[in-house]
Amino acid sequence: MPGTSSHSAMTSRSSERFGKWLVSAPPLVYLLFFFAIPSLIMVLASFRTPGEFGGLSPLVEDGRLDLNLDSYVRFFTESVYAQIFVKSVWYALLTTLFCLLLAYPLAALIARSPKKYRDLLLLLVILPFWSNFLIRIYAWMIILGPNAAMARAVNGVLSWFGHEPVALLFSSFAVLVCLVYVHLPFMVLPLYANLEKHDQALLDAAQDLGANGWQRFRRITFPLSLPGVYAGAALVFIPALGIFAIPDILGGPEDSLIGNIIKQQFLETRDWPFGSVLSIVLTVAALVLAGLAAWVGRSQLGTRSSGALSRA
Amino acid sequence: MKRLTLLLASLLLASLLSPAGAKDQLHLYNWNNYIAPETVKRFEDFCKCEVVQTYYSDNEELLAKLAAGARGYDILVPTSNVIQALIKGGQLKPIDKAQLPNLKNIDPAYLNTPFDPDNKYSVPYAMSLTVIGYNDQKIKELGLPTDTWAVVFEPKYLEKIKGRVTVLDSSSELFAAALKYLGYSANDVDEAHWKQAADLIKKAKRYWAAFNASSYIKELTVGNIWLVHGYSNDIFQANLDAQAAKRPFHILNGLPKEGAVLAVDNMVIHKDAPRPDLAHKFMNFMLEGKNSAELTNLIGSGNPNMEALQYIKPDIRKNPAIFPDKAMASKLEQLKDLTTAQRRVRNRMWTEIKAGR
Numbered sequence: 001m002p003g004t005s006s007h008s009a010m011t012s013r014s015s016e017r018f019g020k021w022l023v024s025a026p027p028l029v030y031l032l033f034f035f036a037i038p039s040l041i042m043v044l045a046s047f048r049t050p051g052e053f054g055g056l057s058p059l060v061e062d063g064r065l066d067l068n069l070d071s072y073v074r075f076f077t078e079s080v081y082a083q084i085f086v087k088s089v090w091y092a093l094l095t096t097l098f099c100l101l102l103a104y105p106l107a108a109l110i111a112r113s114p115k116k117y118r119d120l121l122l123l124l125v126i127l128p129f130w131s132n133f134l135i136r137i138y139a140w141m142i143i144l145g146p147n148a149a150m151a152r153a154v155n156g157v158l159s160w161f162g163h164e165p166v167a168l169l170f171s172s173f174a175v176l177v178c179l180v181y182v183h184l185p186f187m188v189l190p191l192y193a194n195l196e197k198h199d200q201a202l203l204d205a206a207q208d209l210g211a212n213g214w215q216r217f218r219r220i221t222f223p224l225s226l227p228g229v230y231a232g233a234a235l236v237f238i239p240a241l242g243i244f245a246i247p248d249i250l251g252g253p254e255d256s257l258i259g260n261i262i263k264q265q266f267l268e269t270r271d272w273p274f275g276s277v278l279s280i281v282l283t284v285a286a287l288v289l290a291g292l293a294a295w296v297g298r299s300q301l302g303t304r305s306s307g308a309l310s311r312a
Numbered sequence: 313m314k315r316l317t318l319l320l321a322s323l324l325l326a327s328l329l330s331p332a333g334a335k336d337q338l339h340l341y342n343w344n345n346y347i348a349p350e351t352v353k354r355f356e357d358f359c360k361c362e363v364v365q366t367y368y369s370d371n372e373e374l375l376a377k378l379a380a381g382a383r384g385y386d387i388l389v390p391t392s393n394v395i396q397a398l399i400k401g402g403q404l405k406p407i408d409k410a411q412l413p414n415l416k417n418i419d420p421a422y423l424n425t426p427f428d429p430d431n432k433y434s435v436p437y438a439m440s441l442t443v444i445g446y447n448d449q450k451i452k453e454l455g456l457p458t459d460t461w462a463v464v465f466e467p468k469y470l471e472k473i474k475g476r477v478t479v480l481d482s483s484s485e486l487f488a489a490a491l492k493y494l495g496y497s498a499n500d501v502d503e504a505h506w507k508q509a510a511d512l513i514k515k516a517k518r519y520w521a522a523f524n525a526s527s528y529i530k531e532l533t534v535g536n537i538w539l540v541h542g543y544s545n546d547i548f549q550a551n552l553d554a555q556a557a558k559r560p561f562h563i564l565n566g567l568p569k570e571g572a573v574l575a576v577d578n579m580v581i582h583k584d585a586p587r588p589d590l591a592h593k594f595m596n597f598m599l600e601g602k603n604s605a606e607l608t609n610l611i612g613s614g615n616p617n618m619e620a621l622q623y624i625k626p627d628i629r630k631n632p633a634i635f636p637d638k639a640m641a642s643k644l645e646q647l648k649d650l651t652t653a654q655r656r657v658r659n660r661m662w663t664e665i666k667a668g669r
Contacts, residue, residue, distance in 0.1 A: 253517045270379075
């Protein structure tokens, strides 16, 4: 009967829609509750006045709504906070760059190794996650300590050149090394996911047409891997921008980053509104930079990869 | 599916029948390692209850957590200046002194302070000084003084120990030390004096290895760091660890002649404490000399309890950074709480110190 079949098609379509909704609702609700709502609370807090005892002073005081721009004004007039902000962006950029330089060859190596070893190699990349983040940072305190082998070796070499010994621990160097170390897997994984899918036939064709190794990399592999590069860069850059534990533990007197300053507002200074402002600026900066990268990426990807394909 | 339902039903039943809540519980929110395990054990036997401990590593952590609405704690052990903030914030329950006969054991010098007049809310627990800690071998070799903040702030001394010094990562403690060195009160709120202190800190900063509040005990113990601005009980701990590891040096306390910060920690009851009755029992128990002395013997904290003195190990009793003499005691100051506006100014200066080269 035609009627029944169309009816059943309709119910199956609506049940399919229901099924989709059922699957996508929990993550949506989760994100709404644990990302959107706290963010809104933070935005509201940024316009309020800090309470003497921590937290926020009452929203309605003497029948007046207590909302003001003080904390924003403060951020834009006291340049020291912007200065630390710029420094944090710089550290995060350096971290992303070093991660890319280290992760690219590694990801390519894994992608090209025989299939039966790939899973094992990937497992090794994520192995460090099995131990706690803080324990790994403390381990670096031992590795970089002044009496450890590494510092002795470095200072041994430096003394050959007549240079004064340097401290590795409690320095910008220690902070950067650990930032790169902690974030490296986040760069390796998306790069690997991308590189693994590359079609060997493209490279073979390029070789047949006389392209040398460098040309093949520059004109085919690298442009095709850009989505992986952008994904990895975002995964490294954004968490690196807000980190506070690493500079706290390994940094020297000059190594406070914006994450530390935000933490200070909520703890030592008891200034939640200003902490919220700093946090919002950080979020906006991360979004703008990510948007910018995505935009550059898309426009470049459009021209380059189609060019590479048409040339190939 | 049926099996799953059965499993869930039996879990639910089990949770209803389980003896959770059958035993009385006291929730103690305390500093890390701030009560001797044997004391806890004895109190549990005495009150026939269970002590559930949670820890914080600084006062600000406790304040932030309470401000964010954390509940369920009976006893907290904050420092005096934070008690002021907690009282103002209406976070504490007044104590009933009729239930605390042992309060008479406390040295009257530590009672009825401006932080909590007439001790309506708080009872002194233990205390520490913020002093100079040093590696005796290295500092003697280099001939540096250890009885003045100059060794922390003056480049002529710091040159010899560049990169071997840490200071506390706390603006209030570091400004207090700098203000004391400059001859002002640790509680001075004159911005011009703060500026002088900030300049002093900026000049000294390049000689310091780090602002450090978490790992300096370990760094002292292994001999990486030779001089610190730190808490007397941490320095005591560093020395115990160094002796246990058979290091060839001692970690000693240096008392600055300019004076130092005294931090008195006090027991208070949270306003929403589930068991104020157990909280009072615990307070009175901890005011007993023997119980109070156990903490001092464990971590080298100062003790305001006169009845405790007889139980304290003689070498700790003689340590001037733990039990300062009259002359030193007169130069000690407890930090007062700053206002919101003052905290903002202080934070800007502190951030400038940390950002600048």
